[in-house]
Amino acid sequence: MTRQNQSFPPDLSRLSRSDWLAELRHIGDASGFSEPLGRHHAAVFVEEGDTLLVSFESMSGIEALSDRNVPLGFDMVAQNGWSSLSVLSHGDTWFREPRVYGFFDQLLDDGFFDEFERVIFYGAGPCGYAAAAYSVAAPGARVLLLQPQATLDPRVTEWDDRFVEMRRHDFTSRYGFAPDMIDAAQMAYLVYDPRERLDAMHSALFERRNVRRFRAPFMGGALQSELRALDILPLLLESVAEDKLDTARFAELLRARRDHPPYLRKLLSRLDADERDGLSRLLCRNVVGRMHAPRFRRRLQQLEAQAE
Structure with a gap:
């Protein structure tokens, strides 16, 4: 039985942060698993279908973008019967944390991703960096990235002055340089606004044989919120899952902005x-x-x- 016929996802919008986290843990424990990953990260798995969406999201981003205050993957569970692994951060951390490395190491060792017919990694901005970086743990995955950073190592991207406080963090060790980590992906799809200069410069670092880059001019520096407002993000994910996201399909979906x-x-x-x-x-x-x-x-x- 799929969750499309049940009251899922639940409405968590009125819960405090602590109660919200407790409810997510309860949902994970009842439907798959939940796991704390240090002070600033957590993972919640909801098992349903043979397509798995691995989404990287910040807690504040979920609060801002979801009416029900639930991870994006929960919506895809309800709409498509997919399984969902939501990897959450408290703030923008780029998920550079040894506990997160260890978590994906363990999933790889356990053959977790082998249990699914299709695996999709998704993230935007700092979470897009993480989706690209950790996709290496699931060779053959599809990856959807919205204006991701390639790295914040100042030796490579000293021209990006938006996140100088993160330069003291390590972006050179394990799961480090995101463009190299997508080499094992079946295909990665990257969306960016070419008029956002720094986003465009990061996008250029992802130029690879298995990467398709899509320009979304005049959509600005908050692509995730804009695409969700247009209600086309789920359609993008479905197109990625079906290997149907090409220039024509992207242009067709982006026509929705004519009324935005x-x-x-x-x-x-x-x-x-x-x-x-x-x-x-x-x-x-x-x-x-x-x-x-x-x-x-x-x-x-x-x-x-x-x-x-």
Whole structure:
């Protein structure tokens, strides 16, 4: 029996952090396993189908992005009957912790990933780094990364000044340089906004024979929240699982941003900054003709008055 017919995932949105963690442990113990991984990390496994999603997520990210305050994998359990291994962090840690290394070592030694027909690693930003780095423990896995960092070793990425406090951490030992760790993956798919300069520079370090990189211009520096707002992240994961994520499929899914105000505002701002009034006028007419958009209507009136 699948969980699609049960009240899963539960609504944990009203629980305190301590009660939330206790409930996740209870869910894991009842449906698979749960394991603390030191002070800042934990893992929760829910066993269901023969496709396993290994998602790396921060606790604050779950609180911000999930209405029910549950890991992304729980949603995929409910929607698709997948199994879920959620690896959680307290804050942005890049999962650089010996207890986490040991956990994936043990899963590899136990043949845990061999029990599944398909394994998908997923993460965004710091969690995207971790998804790439630890995917080496499951050769043949598929990997979906949203604007990941390749490493924070200053000898390689001294140009990235966003996370200077992490430079004292070790990114050179085990599970270290993320682009090298995906060599054993069947395929890795990386999504980034080329206009986010530092994200684009990290993306270039992932250029490999088994990596497909997809550009998402004007989507900004918070791709995970934007893709979840568009409700296309589950569709991306399903396409990865079915080996169907190519340029055409990605473009088809990304068409949803045509009705996404934050994307449209970024696009208009760029056109205005470049003084491309003709294109700005066409964009405003298109948006006003399809949706209620006072800002675009006002800008269209300004542009038409200038043209006269």
